Amino acid sequence: MKLDCKHVWGFISDYIDGSVAPELRAEIEKHLEHCEICSAILDSTRNILILTADDRTFELPVGFSERLHERLAKELEAEPG
Amino acid sequence: MTEPEIIARVLAGERNLFHDLIRPYERMVYLTAFSILKDETEAEETAQEAMISAYRHLATFRAESKFSTWLVTITVNAARQKLRKAKRATMESIDERQETAEGDFTPAFLTDWREIPLAALERGELRDAIRAAVAELPEIYREVFTLRDVEEFDVAETAKALGVSENVVKVRLHRARMLMQKRLVPYLKTAAPPKRSWFGRKS
Numbered sequence: 001m002k003l004d005c006k007h008v009w010g011f012i013s014d015y016i017d018g019s020v021a022p023e024l025r026a027e028i029e030k031h032l033e034h035c036e037i038c039s040a041i042l043d044s045t046r047n048i049l050i051l052t053a054d055d056r057t058f059e060l061p062v063g064f065s066e067r068l069h070e071r072l073a074k075e076l077e078a079e080p081g
Numbered sequence: 082m083t084e085p086e087i088i089a090r091v092l093a094g095e096r097n098l099f100h101d102l103i104r105p106y107e108r109m110v111y112l113t114a115f116s117i118l119k120d121e122t123e124a125e126e127t128a129q130e131a132m133i134s135a136y137r138h139l140a141t142f143r144a145e146s147k148f149s150t151w152l153v154t155i156t157v158n159a160a161r162q163k164l165r166k167a168k169r170a171t172m173e174s175i176d177e178r179q180e181t182a183e184g185d186f187t188p189a190f191l192t193d194w195r196e197i198p199l200a201a202l203e204r205g206e207l208r209d210a211i212r213a214a215v216a217e218l219p220e221i222y223r224e225v226f227t228l229r230d231v232e233e234f235d236v237a238e239t240a241k242a243l244g245v246s247e248n249v250v251k252v253r254l255h256r257a258r259m260l261m262q263k264r265l266v267p268y269l270k271t272a273a274p275p276k277r278s279w280f281g282r283k284s
Binding site: 069 | 096097099100103107108111112121125128129132133136187188189190207208211212215230231233236251254255258259261262265266269
């Protein structure tokens, strides 16, 4: 099977997650070796995911934890034992 | 103390241990609620309610599933319920929740960006851009993307929490990632470090 760029794009997400079958993975890798466009798309997508998962990208609002535990404490007290 | 031990002790009457039980999941619960509600105040309120609901129903938790999956499922349901109640959302959500193959799910091209621009992340610009891009995703893609790529749940847990099949998770995730890539490429280009000249270091 010969993969063209459009085929490869369809598998980028599964490829990143390591969930494509080994034969297909090999085909994709063969394509990536000589295709700069697809390599750059793969790298940029992967890098976006690394940045997205960085704890600093999505943070809790200031004071969230304190307010949560305060409210929980009231609930825990109120509950009959 | 392991998680099952804490749960057993809370149920046996050491109620205050519930604080410790949920501490590792505060961010997860908040971000899940936020991915559905897109509003900080409502997400915080929903996160609190989901935690209280988890406490009240702790006895129904079955150890064959992970506590995190159970907790996030409660959160998803609480947030969706809130969204349904909110009048402003009723009209939008009907349209927005429909699965559509429309929209441009092809990636954007770039050839000159390979580095992870950590410096840009430090400055916060890229973080803002990523948050804005996630907020712009249609709801069905935003939910999946948040669980998989922000909170790093696996496909099976994500499917369970959202009440969809694993295949649906994969399809939506792919589309979400392509939309993110397309939306963020301009930022990645400007964040790229300057290329070194042929003669070595840039002055």
